[in-house]
Amino acid sequence: MKQRMLVILVGVLLCGTQVQAASTVQRLSKVQNRDLVQIFISFDHLPEYRHNASDRRLDLIMQDTEFAESLPLFPEDEVIVKILTIPRQSEAVVSFFFRYPPQQLTVSSGEERVVVVELLPGNRFSKTYEELSRQLSGITILERDQKDYSNPVLSSPYAANWRSFFTSYESAVAIKAPVHFTLPDFPAVQLILSEREQLSQVLNEAVRDFGNGQAWSEAATLLQQQLATTVDPDLGALLALTHGEVLLRMDHFEGAFKQLYLLKEQYPDSRIGKLSAYLLALLQAMHGDPFTADYELKLLAESIPGGHPLAPYLQLSRAETSLATGQIKQMQEVMALDDLAFPEKIMKIRELRQADLLWATGRTVPAFVTYRLFSRSGPLRDYPASLNTFCSTLYEQAMWSESAECYGQLSTLLTDRAQLGLAYYREAMSRWHQGRPSAEVTAQMNRVEDTFPNSEAGFRAALKSADLRYLADPAWQETAKMLYRALAEESTYRAVTEEALMKEALLYDLHGDQARALSLAMELLRTIRSGPIVVHAEALLIQLLPLEIKRLIDAGDLLEALVLSRQNRRYFDNGWIPNPVLADLADAYERLGIYQEALDLYLYLVSQAPPEQRESFYLPLTRTAFAKGDYNLVEDFVTQYQYNFPEGRYRDDIVYYRLQSLYAQNDFSGAVANLPEPLPQRADYQSLAALLHFNQGNYEQAVPLWQTLQARGATLEDDQLFMLAESLFQLRRDDLAEPALQTCSAIARYRGQCLYRLAQIAKRRDETEQALNFLQKIAETEEDSLWKSYAQRELQLARMGAER
Numbered sequence: 001m002k003q004r005m006l007v008i009l010v011g012v013l014l015c016g017t018q019v020q021a022a023s024t025v026q027r028l029s030k031v032q033n034r035d036l037v038q039i040f041i042s043f044d045h046l047p048e049y050r051h052n053a054s055d056r057r058l059d060l061i062m063q064d065t066e067f068a069e070s071l072p073l074f075p076e077d078e079v080i081v082k083i084l085t086i087p088r089q090s091e092a093v094v095s096f097f098f099r100y101p102p103q104q105l106t107v108s109s110g111e112e113r114v115v116v117v118e119l120l121p122g123n124r125f126s127k128t129y130e131e132l133s134r135q136l137s138g139i140t141i142l143e144r145d146q147k148d149y150s151n152p153v154l155s156s157p158y159a160a161n162w163r164s165f166f167t168s169y170e171s172a173v174a175i176k177a178p179v180h181f182t183l184p185d186f187p188a189v190q191l192i193l194s195e196r197e198q199l200s201q202v203l204n205e206a207v208r209d210f211g212n213g214q215a216w217s218e219a220a221t222l223l224q225q226q227l228a229t230t231v232d233p234d235l236g237a238l239l240a241l242t243h244g245e246v247l248l249r250m251d252h253f254e255g256a257f258k259q260l261y262l263l264k265e266q267y268p269d270s271r272i273g274k275l276s277a278y279l280l281a282l283l284q285a286m287h288g289d290p291f292t293a294d295y296e297l298k299l300l301a302e303s304i305p306g307g308h309p310l311a312p313y314l315q316l317s318r319a320e321t322s323l324a325t326g327q328i329k330q331m332q333e334v335m336a337l338d339d340l341a342f343p344e345k346i347m348k349i350r351e352l353r354q355a356d357l358l359w360a361t362g363r364t365v366p367a368f369v370t371y372r373l374f375s376r377s378g379p380l381r382d383y384p385a386s387l388n389t390f391c392s393t394l395y396e397q398a399m400w401s402e403s404a405e406c407y408g409q410l411s412t413l414l415t416d417r418a419q420l421g422l423a424y425y426r427e428a429m430s431r432w433h434q435g436r437p438s439a440e441v442t443a444q445m446n447r448v449e450d451t452f453p454n455s456e457a458g459f460r461a462a463l464k465s466a467d468l469r470y471l472a473d474p475a476w477q478e479t480a481k482m483l484y485r486a487l488a489e490e491s492t493y494r495a496v497t498e499e500a501l502m503k504e505a506l507l508y509d510l511h512g513d514q515a516r517a518l519s520l521a522m523e524l525l526r527t528i529r530s531g532p533i534v535v536h537a538e539a540l541l542i543q544l545l546p547l548e549i550k551r552l553i554d555a556g557d558l559l560e561a562l563v564l565s566r567q568n569r570r571y572f573d574n575g576w577i578p579n580p581v582l583a584d585l586a587d588a589y590e591r592l593g594i595y596q597e598a599l600d601l602y603l604y605l606v607s608q609a610p611p612e613q614r615e616s617f618y619l620p621l622t623r624t625a626f627a628k629g630d631y632n633l634v635e636d637f638v639t640q641y642q643y644n645f646p647e648g649r650y651r652d653d654i655v656y657y658r659l660q661s662l663y664a665q666n667d668f669s670g671a672v673a674n675l676p677e678p679l680p681q682r683a684d685y686q687s688l689a690a691l692l693h694f695n696q697g698n699y700e701q702a703v704p705l706w707q708t709l710q711a712r713g714a715t716l717e718d719d720q721l722f723m724l725a726e727s728l729f730q731l732r733r734d735d736l737a738e739p740a741l742q743t744c745s746a747i748a749r750y751r752g753q754c755l756y757r758l759a760q761i762a763k764r765r766d767e768t769e770q771a772l773n774f775l776q777k778i779a780e781t782e783e784d785s786l787w788k789s790y791a792q793r794e795l796q797l798a799r800m801g802a803e804r
Contacts, residue, residue, distance in 0.1 A: 023047035029636040039117040065092040156539035171495040177388035179324040186211040191309040192271040216250040294321035368393040384413040404430035421457025459496040498533040518544040546581040595628035634661040699727040752787030
């Protein structure tokens with residue numbers, strides 16, 4: 001029997017020891033910022049543990065530990081791809097699987113019942129970096145500028161000085177000038193004459209002289225006479241071809257077309273037919289149909305061998321039709337053919353077309369050099385398209401005087417009014433950049449506006465005229481605003497519309513109306529989704545948005561501030577809005593009771609803020625989680641804060657929310673266990689600690705706390721007065737309890753209990769009559785309640801005792 005009792009006793013002791021030693025994993029949580037990931041494993045009390053770390057896995061083995069029934073796990077992500085909880089007989093294992101091997105990893109525990117895993121996440125290059133770092137040991141690593149140059153505020157050259165937008169911003173001006181198509185020297189038939197044929201035998205001297213003197217009408221008359229008397233069909237064909245060429249040079253489209261087309265059809269595979277086809281294609285190109293000409297020349301090139309005298313001219317003409325039709329890739333292919341011997345006379349023109357190609361492919365500096373050389377050796381004015389690009393390169397190179405002169409020359413070659421107006425506009429802009437008086441340039445802009453109304457040049461000139469008047473007299477800004485608005489509404493040219501809208505917004509900003517400026521910037525970005533103006537409008541918006549949000553929040557217009565932030569969410573998502581604005585928005589969400597949005601913003605701020613600023617966001621983060629009723633999050637944030645900032649300046653405030661959270665969950669013992677020592681001498685702490693001790697029945701600890709508050713002049717609330725009175729009663733300190741209960745009996749919801757306690761005190765003093773009076777008062781004044789039933793029972797017992 002004794003042996004059996006001994007076995008039972010040992011079993012009980014062992015079981016008791018096992019239960020006492022067992023630890024429970026209560027929570028797993030994670031916090032991630034831009035340079036570190038922390039995993040917090042919380043226990044009811046800290047167990048013995050060890051860990052095994054391999055390349056992409058970490059096992060945390062905890063002795064004599066079990067998992068809570070509904071253990072909350074944080075979601076897997078791109079860093080931690082899987083989490084396993086493995087219960088075993090005498091231990092528990094948590095396994096974390098990483099996408100890439102961590103660059104650094106530590107496991108530690110602090111004073112709290114928490115094990116913390118800290119890791120620097122790896123990436124697909126980190127292994128390579130590790131190997132490189134060993135090879136480059138001893139080399140100093142330079143600190144790099146971490147600025148985000150995708151941020152429009154950094155991308156826009158005007159964001160630091162918006163007034164410079166009026167002086168420096170210019171949208172691209174595209175002037176279209178006709179391509180001058182190169183013709184062979186007159187007469188073109190000399191390119192196809194055989195060795196036995198002499199030019200003098202085909203054309204008489206008079207025709208050649210008229211041609212050399214460009215007296216095309218006289219040459220045509222002589223050719224017609226010669227054709228009428230010629231009986232040799234071969235000679236007649238050559239004369240007819242020359243007549244078609246003369247009509248082409250006379251710009252007689254209909255006559256030249258008929259003549260050359262008939263020859264092409266009559267002699268399809270002969271030298272006459274091929275030269276006719278070539279001249280016919282040039283005729284079409286010169287009269288506004290370069291696409292058809294390009295197609296015909298491409299077909300013709302297939303039948304012209306490289307050694308043919310026409311081949312160099314054909315290649316040059318193909319390059320020119322490619323330029324005229326904007327087929328730059330084809331032009332590159334044509335110009336790349338270098339198996340031809342070019343006559344010296346057209347070699348210079350080929351170099352000019354090479355410059356055109358350089359400009360068309362964005363190589364403006366080499367193009368400029370070639371144009372410059374050509375302008376010194378030959379007249380560019382014979383080639384309007386090349387002169388146009390040369391003017392553009394002069395403008396881009398800020399050679400204002402030469403640019404103005406160049407555009408002046410170009411304007412004499414243009415017949416299209418829209419393009420002519422743009423040339424005059426660019427000439428005026430060159431004069432302004434050159435430093436000519438503002439009034440003179442304004443007058444020139446006004447002339448362009450008046451001469452070319454409702455054209456791109458006219459609208460651009462009106463826009464620049466408004467700029468110049470505003471720059472000369474800032475007080476003119478109200479009129480300038482109206483002009484910019486009118487131009488934005490009336491112009492059919494996008495570049496003018498967006499520039500006018502931008503300048504209108506800037507005027508409001510520069511003259512103190514940031515709210516209106518922001519509204520206009522948003523309007524512009526809704527209207528214009530892409531283009532050169534967008535980056536500047538976004539820069540302005542990013543600068544103004546924080547100011548307007550702060551103004552609205554300070555004015556109490558919280559909903560309007562939140563709506564404004566949502567309308568511009570993309571800029572927040574890209575990280576272009578400063579963190580103080582996000583903190584203001586988070587505060588607005590919190591004040592409006594939109595706690596999830598507030599939490600999301602505070603969590604983002606914690607993850608993005610530098611270490612020295614990170615601590616300040618934990619207090620509102622914890623406060624918001626408590627207000628939302630997410631007490632698990634409160635515990636997570638408190639744990640994270642205490643680990644990362646053990647001596648943090650918000651420690652007392654954050655622990656206060658933990659105590660409130662535990663109280664809200666009726667975990668009074670847990671709350672009392674977490675009361676800081678010494679207790680902070682703050683009224684809210686003293687009051688909460690007294691409440692917790694009262695609920696735990698620790699009346700000896702509760703009473704001094706309320707008495708201290710009263711001694712400091714604090715006015716206790718009704719609930720606190722009642723709990724103080726009840727605590728004094730429970731401690732049998734009747735001399736203090738009686739007046740306190742008398743005071744609380746005036747509080748309706750506590751009247752019954754207070755009168756009952758007063759009756760109990762009277763009974764302790766053997767003041768039976770007084771006790772019965774209190775009980776009778778309860779029975780008469782209280783509605784149905786527990787205390788009324790108690791009082792009625794006591795009165796009934798008293799009557800029964802009296803009857804005996």
